[in-house]
Amino acid sequence: MGYTRREFIRIAGAGAGAAAAGSGLASRWWGADGDPVPDPGTDGDKVVPSFCELCFWKCGILCHVKDGRVTKIVGNPKHPLSRGRLCPRGTGGTGLLYDPDRLKKPLVRANGRGGQSFREVEWSEALDRVADGLKGLREKYGPESLALYTHGYGGSWFKHLLRAYGSANVAAPSYAQCRGPREAGFRLTFGQGVGSPENTDMENARCITLLGSHLGENMHNTQVQDFALALSRGAGLVVVDPRFSVAAGKADHWLPIKPGTDLALLLAWIHVLLAEGLYDRDYVDKYAVGLDKLREHVADKTPEWAYTATTIPPEKIVATARFLAGARPASLVHPGRHVTWYGDDTQRTRAIAILNALLGSWGRRGGFFLPAQLPLPKYPYTHYGTEPKPPADAAKGRVYPFADETIASGVCDASIPGTADYDIKGWLVYGTNLLLALPEPEKTRKAIQALDLIVAIDVLPAEITGWADVVLPEATYLERCDELDAPPWRVPFAAVRQPVVEPMYDSKPGWWIARELAHRIGLADYFPWKDSVEYAMQRAHAAGLDCDAMRRDGVVVGAPAAVTIEDGVEPVFDTPSGKIELYSQPLADAGFDPLPNFTPPEEPPPGMFRLLFGRSPVHTFGRTTNNRFLSEVASTNELWLNRRAADELGLADGEQVVVVNQDEVRSEPLALRATQRIRSDCAYMVHGYGHDAPGLRFARGRGANDTRLVTRTKIDPLMGGTGMNVNFVRVERRQP
Ligand SMILES: Nc1nc2c(c(=O)[nH]1)N[C@H]1C(S)=C(S)[C@@H](COP(=O)(O)OP(=O)(O)OC[C@H]3O[C@@H](n4cnc5c(=O)[nH]c(N)nc54)[C@H](O)[C@@H]3O)O[C@H]1N2
Ligand SMILES: Nc1nc2c(c(=O)[nH]1)N[C@H]1C(S)=C(S)[C@@H](COP(=O)(O)OP(=O)(O)OC[C@H]3O[C@@H](n4cnc5c(=O)[nH]c(N)nc54)[C@H](O)[C@@H]3O)O[C@H]1N2
Ligand code: SF4
Ligand SMILES: [Mo]
Numbered sequence: 001m002g003y004t005r006r007e008f009i010r011i012a013g014a015g016a017g018a019a020a021a022g023s024g025l026a027s028r029w030w031g032a033d034g035d036p037v038p039d040p041g042t043d044g045d046k047v048v049p050s051f052c053e054l055c056f057w058k059c060g061i062l063c064h065v066k067d068g069r070v071t072k073i074v075g076n077p078k079h080p081l082s083r084g085r086l087c088p089r090g091t092g093g094t095g096l097l098y099d100p101d102r103l104k105k106p107l108v109r110a111n112g113r114g115g116q117s118f119r120e121v122e123w124s125e126a127l128d129r130v131a132d133g134l135k136g137l138r139e140k141y142g143p144e145s146l147a148l149y150t151h152g153y154g155g156s157w158f159k160h161l162l163r164a165y166g167s168a169n170v171a172a173p174s175y176a177q178c179r180g181p182r183e184a185g186f187r188l189t190f191g192q193g194v195g196s197p198e199n200t201d202m203e204n205a206r207c208i209t210l211l212g213s214h215l216g217e218n219m220h221n222t223q224v225q226d227f228a229l230a231l232s233r234g235a236g237l238v239v240v241d242p243r244f245s246v247a248a249g250k251a252d253h254w255l256p257i258k259p260g261t262d263l264a265l266l267l268a269w270i271h272v273l274l275a276e277g278l279y280d281r282d283y284v285d286k287y288a289v290g291l292d293k294l295r296e297h298v299a300d301k302t303p304e305w306a307y308t309a310t311t312i313p314p315e316k317i318v319a320t321a322r323f324l325a326g327a328r329p330a331s332l333v334h335p336g337r338h339v340t341w342y343g344d345d346t347q348r349t350r351a352i353a354i355l356n357a358l359l360g361s362w363g364r365r366g367g368f369f370l371p372a373q374l375p376l377p378k379y380p381y382t383h384y385g386t387e388p389k390p391p392a393d394a395a396k397g398r399v400y401p402f403a404d405e406t407i408a409s410g411v412c413d414a415s416i417p418g419t420a421d422y423d424i425k426g427w428l429v430y431g432t433n434l435l436l437a438l439p440e441p442e443k444t445r446k447a448i449q450a451l452d453l454i455v456a457i458d459v460l461p462a463e464i465t466g467w468a469d470v471v472l473p474e475a476t477y478l479e480r481c482d483e484l485d486a487p488p489w490r491v492p493f494a495a496v497r498q499p500v501v502e503p504m505y506d507s508k509p510g511w512w513i514a515r516e517l518a519h520r521i522g523l524a525d526y527f528p529w530k531d532s533v534e535y536a537m538q539r540a541h542a543a544g545l546d547c548d549a550m551r552r553d554g555v556v557v558g559a560p561a562a563v564t565i566e567d568g569v570e571p572v573f574d575t576p577s578g579k580i581e582l583y584s585q586p587l588a589d590a591g592f593d594p595l596p597n598f599t600p601p602e603e604p605p606p607g608m609f610r611l612l613f614g615r616s617p618v619h620t621f622g623r624t625t626n627n628r629f630l631s632e633v634a635s636t637n638e639l640w641l642n643r644r645a646a647d648e649l650g651l652a653d654g655e656q657v658v659v660v661n662q663d664e665v666r667s668e669p670l671a672l673r674a675t676q677r678i679r680s681d682c683a684y685m686v687h688g689y690g691h692d693a694p695g696l697r698f699a700r701g702r703g704a705n706d707t708r709l710v711t712r713t714k715i716d717p718l719m720g721g722t723g724m725n726v727n728f729v730r731v732e733r734r735q736p
Contacts, residue, residue, distance in 0.1 A: 044071050048500040049079075049554025051485060053152060053477035054089040054096070055620040056174070057081060057197060057220045058485050060554050061090060063478060063500040070094050070478060070500055079555045080222075080491050081197060087219040088618045088630065095629030096459065096476055097504070101697050103461055103473035104505035113449060113467055116694055123508065123516075130470050131520030133453035134165065137426045138521075140452075143167045144389040145425040147411045152431035153497065154474065156483040157514035157532075158457070160381075162428070164518065164526040168388040169424060171408040173437035176721045182339045184402045184719040185349030188584050190362055191574030193404075194335050195371070195488060201564070202226035204366035207236040207327030211262050211352065212341070213334045216246030217615045220337075236327060238320050240265065242612065243640065243684055244677035253320050259610050259682050259725060260342045260601035261310040265317065266351035267598060268306035271298040272321035273358050280328055280360030287571065288357055290583025290595075297595040309600055328359040330366025338614075343714025343723035346402065347596040350584070354596070357580045363571040365564045370571060371488030372561035377542045379535060382525050392420040393720070400720035401590045407720040409438055409713075415447035426453035430510070431474075435463040436622045436688070439710040439722050457513060460626060461695025473507040475499075480509035481532040484539055492558035494543070496536055496550050511535070592718060601726070608728040609641070609683040611661065613706045622688035626699040636703035638673040640684035641731060646674035649731060656734035659683065659704060661727050663711045667704040669734040683729055 044066025052059045052073075060079020064072045073093045077084035096102075106126030107118035137145050143166030148158050151172050159170050175183075183193035194200070202208060203226035215227050231237065231250055239251040240262060248254040257265060273279045274295050284291055303314035310317075324331050333355050339345050353362075361367025393410030394400060396419065400407065412434070414420035415427070427448075438444050448454055448467050456468035465471045474480075478500045486494035503509065511532035518527045529535040537547045540556075550556045562569045575581045588594035604610050618633045619625055625635075639657055651657060653674040659667040668690045678684055690705025714723035 048498065049076055049552070050478070050497050050500055051079070051495050051554065052086065052090045052093065053154075053497075054093055054624060055220070056152065057222070058153065058487075058495070059086055059090055059221045060495055061086065061093070062554070065500060068501060070097055076554050078553050078557065079495060080489060080493050080557060082221060083225065085221065085225060087221045087224065088633070089219065089620055089624060090221065092618075092624070092627055092630040093478060095627035096624070097478050097501075099460065099626060099628070101461060101626060101695055102459060102476075102505065103465070103471060103507065106473060106506070107465075107471040109469045113454075113469070114445070116466055118471065123506070126470050126472060127513075127516050127520060130455050130472070131517055133426065133455070133469070134517065134521050137452060138165070141423070141425050142389070144169060144392070144422060146428065147171065147415070147424045147426070148428045148430065149173070149408060149411070149432050149434060150430040151437075153482050153485065154477070154480070154510035155430045157511045158428060158430050160526065161514045161518055161523070163384050163388070164523045165521070166385070166388050168391045169393070169406060169411055171391070171393065171406040171411045173408045173432055173434070175405040176403075176407040176409055176719075177340055177437060177439065177724070178338050180340065180403065180405065180719050180721045181345035181716055182335050182337065182349045183404060184346045186335060186353050187404070188346075188402065188575075188587065189350055189353035189357065189581055191572075194368070197222060197487060197489060198335065198337070199368050199371045199488065200332055200334060201364075201366055201369045201490070202332060203229045204330060205230050205235050205327075205332040206330040206366055207238070207324055207332070209238040209240070209324055209331070209333040210247055211240045211334065211336060212339075213336050214241065214245040214247055214614050216250075217617050218337070219615070219617050236323060238323060242679045242682050245614075246617070253316070253323065255312050255316065255320065256679055258309070258311045258679070259612060261598070263344060263348045263351055263596060263598040264301070264306040264309035265312060266348070266355055267298055267301035267596065268303045268317050269321045269324065270294070270351070270355055270358060271301045272303065272318055273325055273355075274298060276322070278322065278325035279358035283329065283360035284358065287573070288580040288582050289577050290581060293583040294354065294595060309598065324359065329361050329364040331359045331361055332356075332367050333359070333361070340716070340721040341723050341725040342601050343716050343721075343726070344599065345716050345721055345723060346718040347593060351596040354582050357582060362580065363565045363569065365566045369490050369563040370569050371490065372492040372558070372563055373488040374486045374492040374494050374545070374556075374558050375543060376484060376486045376494060376539055379529075379539055389422070392422050392424055395419055396421060400716075400718065403719040409722050410720055412438055412444055412447045415450055416443070417450055424451075426451060428455050428457070429464055429468070430457045433462040433464050433622055435467070436705065436707045439707065439713045439724050441707055442711070457510065459507070460623075461693055462622070463691065463693045465695070466693055472513055473505065474513065475503035475507040475509045479503040479507065480511070481536060482510070483532075484536050490563055491560055493555055494540065494545055494550065495555040496540070498533070498551065498554075587718075604681060604728040608662070608730050609645070610681060610725065611659070611706065611709055611727045611729045612682050612684045612725055613687045614684065616686045616688065619686075619688055622691060622699070625688050625691065625702070626696045628698055631698065636670065637686040637689040638671045639704070639731065640673045640675055640678045642678050642680035643674045643676050645680045646672060651731065651733060658732050658734050659685075659709060659729045660732060661709045661711060661729045665709055665711055667709055668701070670704040672731070683731065
């Protein structure tokens with residue numbers, strides 16, 4: 001575990017992390033000297049282990065409690081995803097728990113949707129209202145007319161409720177607005193997606209290639225730790241990003257690619273690997289099919305060809321191809337996570353997968369490990385009964401053959417009457433702020449207006465709650481127990497979330513809300529347990545896990561498993577051929593390109609820039625921008641614009657500007673960051689700012705909301721993901 005806080009801060013150094021280091025806050029986050037906390041001790045009455053929910057990585061936490069208050073949150077040294085450390089956000093959990101703007105009582109709408117008038121009611125009244133609504137939908141339109149939107153771990157109780165109710169319309173923007181194309185691209189190639197947490201063996205990589213993935217700003221804890229560790233051990237780094245990201249600052253090669261052209265670069269890299277014989281011949285012979293077709297396909301995809309598209313000089317393409325190949329098989333081309341960019345995203349991630357196959361990195365140490373998992377039997381529930389109707393997440397007559405989850409934006413479209421095979425008439429919204437998460441927010445509003453019922457289960461008065469008929473205040477993750485977490489990972493483990501303190505105000509845990517609703521709509525049989533602790537411990541017990549140890553330590557870790565070919569694992573490819581499919585027959589059969597083809601994206605018109613967005617290292621989307629503790633470091637976003645482009649517009653660094661998109665949608669004002677660290681054909685801002693919900697008293701009115709500017713998308717025809725980097729903006733001085 002050999003990296004120091006200094007090394008970490010160097011990783012986070014160029015972003016807001018620099019401010020963190022400077023303000024002294026970093027020491028609060030990373031422990032005195034950043035070393036893992038061996039024995040955290042306690043400066044209070046007790047330490048309760050649990051896992052984090054400030055994002056979806058689910059790091060193990062130790063929560064110190066004094067006089068009934070959580071005083072600090074540190075990483076659990078025993079938990080494989082935190083190993084004694086948290087990212088800045090995880091330590092800021094108390095900023096959510098003690099947020100004065102939290103939802104405190106159930107609310108029932110008192111006037112039309114979108115107006116902000118609510119009445120505080122008791123739980124019994126709120127739950128009766130929701131139950132009546134659910135019964136009404138079932139009788140009038142059938143159970144499939146109800147959709148659940150969900151993000152976050154507490155969503156499991158509501159997913160179960162929806163299946164029991166009889167609807168398959170369970171959707172999350174974290175699929176079709178995030179990692180969906182990557183899962184499809186890798187599954188088509190290797191027979192398996194990369195999942196979350198991703199099975200990247202970054203700590204052992206000798207070369208890491210990042211396309212967009214802006215690690216250090218994207219702060220998934222274990223990944224950033226492993227990234228820092230690999231770099232400290234001398235791993236090479238190639239960063240492909242139109243912006244000089246934090247990661248680019250550590251790179252051996254930064255390729256400031258023209259946005260939307262990564263597929264051309266990838267094909268040219270594949271060309272060089274094959275032309276120069278640099279690929280892993282033994283591995284490909286043994287495990288892959290379609291090499292000849294691939295060779296033929298990329299014969300003309302030369303570095304010179306790619307240069308015109310990408311603006312990356314051919315010598316640089318050749319040099320980096322050799323650099324990647326020099327480290328194989330411990331050469332990891334990161335699959336990306338938020339990959340819904342240009343509508344050809346599954347094909348782009350297919351090219352990433354193919355490149356990894358040529359490097360022989362799948363299943364290899366320093367590439368992608370083949371994860372292990374504790375066998376945790378499902379809770380022995382009553383059978384769900386008849387199969388529900390397939391989800392209504394595509395326009396009439398349309399299918400996305402390679403989607404493996406429901407398309408959140410499609411469910412939204414299906415809520416506008418007459419567009420899909422059947423209409424969605426009610427939404428339960430758990431832990432997702434759809435007005436910020438789904439593109440084309442006008443469409444989201446229109447869909448909401450057509451619904452019979454919309455219920456929001458949230459912890460904060462986020463934008464979505466302002467549109468709900470009933471708002472149910474959930475207890476935060478520090479006040480509740482949820483489902484066990486036992487994801488596939490390098491070491492098998494199972495972790496428990498348990499209440500650290502009692503729920504504040506009149507908030508209630510999700511499991512309780514779901515069970516109460518089930519009881520009111522005749523589905524009590526599906527919720528036979530007393531509470532979620534009983535539920536979780538029954539599962540743990542059935543798996544033969546030591547429940548006492550789990551509750552004491554927060555986690556039970558299984559025996560180290562063999563997870564790479566080097567460890568003796570024989571990889572299994574769940575594809576039709578049983579092999580890695582460089583050439584994809586299923587794609588050909590479905591009428592798609594069996595090998596990825598590059599089509600240049602539309603160029604921004606003169607005077608306009610392509611709008612790009614990403615993450616702040618100290619925030620998670622808009623879910624933490626009201627967190628006063630985290631906002632000490634970053635309380636607003638800025639518009640990144642190339643310095644020369646700003647000069648040409650007569651705009652100065654730091655000046656207040658407004659961003660106007662191709663459809664004349666104007667952003668909230670924000671400060672301009674005129675910088676050489678971005679190409680001159682694009683503009684960039686951090687997502688999650690520009691809140692207008694009146695109840696978010698801190699975040700409201702700070703910075704600009706990128707989602708409002710995403711008024712068009714390009715849909716991935718393979719799996720329905722919404723490419724969102726296809727909007728163009730001009731930049732104007734803010735008028736006084
Ligand atoms: N601190 C923090 N960490 C997070 C999150 C968070 O909210 N906060 N969210 C988590 C989640 S859910 C996700 S999905 C991930 C997202 O994190 P990533 O998957 O790393 O992010 P992206 O949004 O894909 O990438 C943003 C980067 O891509 C670059 N980019 C934009 N267009 C292009 C292009 O055409 N080509 C290339 N090569 N680069 C381009 C941008 O300049 C930016 O640096 O982060 C996770 N980690
Ligand atoms: N324009 C634009 N759109 C994007 C992105 C982007 O970069 N730009 N990123 C995309 C990506 S990668 C993703 S993954 C999605 C994520 O988008 P979402 O699915 O919306 O995820 P969050 O923003 O984390 O969800 C925030 C909501 O969860 C609530 N919440 C927080 N904790 C809890 C809890 O414990 N219980 C309950 N019930 N509610 C809670 C918050 O108050 C807030 O209302 O957005 C996607 N959409
Ligand atoms: S990466 Fe950070 S915010 Fe996400 S779960 Fe881990 S500590 Fe929490
Ligand atoms: Mo995401």
